[in-house]
Amino acid sequence: MAKKRVNLRAKGEVQKVGYRDFTQNVARKLGIVGYVGNMRDGTVLIVCEGEESSIEEFIKTIKVKKDFIDVEDVNIVETLDPTGEFEFFDIKYGSTEEELGDRMGAGILYMAATRDEVKQVGKKVECVKDEVKASRQDIKEVGQKVEGVSSDIRAMHTDLKEGFAETKEGLGRVDASISSMHTDMNVRFDTLDEKYGAISQQMNVLTTELQKSTNSLVSLTEKIGALIDEKLSK
The missing domain is CATH 3.30.70.100 (Alpha-Beta Plaits)
Structure with missing residues (x-):
């Protein structure tokens, strides 16, 4: 070549x-x-x-x-x-003066560029600090929501205990009514007319207690459903 x-x-x-x-x-x-x-x-x-x-x-x-x-x-x-x-x-x-001026001019330019880069790094650090603060706030809010959920669960547990207690009490009364009715039905037939009114009354009591127990269960179910809907909406 x-x-x-x-x-x-x-x-x-x-x-x-x-x-x-x-x-x-x-x-x-x-x-x-x-x-x-x-x-x-x-x-x-x-x-x-x-x-x-x-x-x-x-x-x-x-x-x-x-x-x-x-x-x-x-x-x-x-x-x-x-x-x-x-x-x-x-x-x-060139001459010493010319070369010194040339190198100083280049040095000033690069120093200015370095200063700008340092400023940019400083801005990025500030952005990172802000993001860290935001993350800490988010974590704090999540913790508060968890506490709120825990409180709601405790409240729901209390409602369940109360509801089951009411149901148990109502069923106890029903059992007592059935036992009483069984005793009345075993009396002699010659007193059947006399006892019929009592049996009818016991049947009414039984019906009332069953209705109360049913209402308690329905109310408890509605409370649980409302609480679940509220949690899902969040």
Whole structure:
């Protein structure tokens, strides 16, 4: 593959942003030799020698937008035969004052960017703190709901105990009434007419007690159903 020498001019935000260092790194990776240096008009001059394919790849790669580097264009100023005068790809530095200003300018830009990134991290930390607070509040509310459910269950248990107690009491009265009725029915037939009124009365009592027990069971069932519906709706 033939070699060639190309002089380039890079325009845009290419000074005081680390562009020369970037260009040097790319050139060394591609096996290109030459140099790069700042020009007084704000552009960057690049003189490079290497394989034609490497030069083409080099030009594409150094036309970049990265961090504070913003290359608007890379123009080929001149194409020549290689001289072989370069052994490495170097940076052509200016005076000490110029280089100090260049490095300080780049440092200020990166420090400002770092400060902004730190601010963003601080904002994210605040967001995380807010989310943690919200999570703690949610957990607290869940605990309160659990306590409420426990209280409702205790109340339901109390209602069940009372309902079953009433039912047991009513059934006891029914049993007593049946026993009394059985005794009355075993009396002599010659007193049947006399006892008929008593039997009828015992039957009425039995009917009343059964109705009370039924009403108690119905009421208890309705309370349990209402409580379950309330919990499901939450």
